[in-house]
Amino acid sequence: MRILVVEDDVQLAEVLAEALTDRQYAVDVVQDGEVAWDWFNSLHYDLIVLDLTLPKLDGVSFCQRLRNRNFTAPVMMLTARDTIADKIIGLDAGADDYMVKPFDLQELMARIRALLRRGSSATVTGFVWGSLRLDSSTYEVTYKTELIQLTPKEYALLELLVANGRRVLSRAGIIERIWTLQDPPTEETVKSHIKSLRQKLKAAGAPDDFIETVHGLGYRLKKTEAG
Template sequence: MRILVVEDDVQLADMLTEALTNRQYTVDVAGDGEAAWDWCETLSYDLILLDITLPKLDGIRFCQKIRDRNMTVPILMLTARDTIGDKILGLDAGADDYMVKPFDLDELMARIRALLRRGSVAPHSSIVWGQLYLNPVTYEVAYAHESVSLTPKEYALLELLVANGRRVMSRPGIIERLWSLDDSPTEEAVKFHIKTLRQKLRAAGAPEDFIETVHGLGYRLKQL
């Protein structure tokens, strides 16, 4: 899941980035509304956390611009403006939810999960592919009831492959979904993560070709 944080308070943006990254979300940060708009024209986001008071293009106009383009990405506004009129203005501009600063981090994460559940895939329900089991709440992985210990990036990669099933994921596509623009690795890094992921799955009993290489294209899971 890729989230765009639009916030000009650097300290708050860093805090949100750390909290979201620790929960396996891929995060990009924009410090003003125009930069955020440029990113939305470049990448597809699963959710936007949006401050209202922003340089260059404020949150209300940014939100209206998103909806005028018929973009359906969920938007959660984060703002110090706490009057009923401010909330109505934000929701009428196209926001899906509204939280007042300062906010409780656990409540924010719960609201993010609720907004993501409205999409086509519920990000926090159990995921199964054959004998493979993933729990997105606890990040536990098992194959044929054998526990598999993964790094956060390995888990995110496996979850991405399971979500796409037999659809081939290219290395650039994997990088786009799992790394922020400020932290994009080389394709060799993707090959390394695939290699270690295969080794750990094989150790738990998965077949050699559980993650298939489609030469010249990318990777996909073995047909059930």
């Protein structure tokens, strides 16, 4: 999943980016609202972490623009302003949650996980597709009872596939969702990760075509017995 962090406090932005990256999210960081708006219009984001006070375009105006464009993914608003009136303004602008600085980083990560679960195919603790289970709290993957060891990027790719199910994902779309702008790979890298995932899934007992190739389009998961 891809997250945009809009925060003009460079040190805090680095802390947030590191914490989110450690949890297997692709993270882009910008320091002002206008640049963030350009990035929003160029990439798909599953969640936006947004400071209230920003140069060029403040967080409230930015959030209002998002909702006016029918952006339905969650927005977590961060601010040093702690009055009830400020919280109401942020929530009325379209924020889904609101945390006051300084905040506990672990609580923020928990709230972000909760926001990302809303409207997704996630279970309480992860993702399920047939006999495959991904635990988003421990990043453990099992097929039936077999534990599968994945690299961080393999886990992110498999989670993306499970979250989208039968929807076809192109290689370019996969790159956009799980790699940052600072480290974009080639499409051959995506093919290599898909090959490795298939090998590991097969070793755990999954069918050869658990990840299907839709020629000329991309990849999707095989139908489950339930459809």
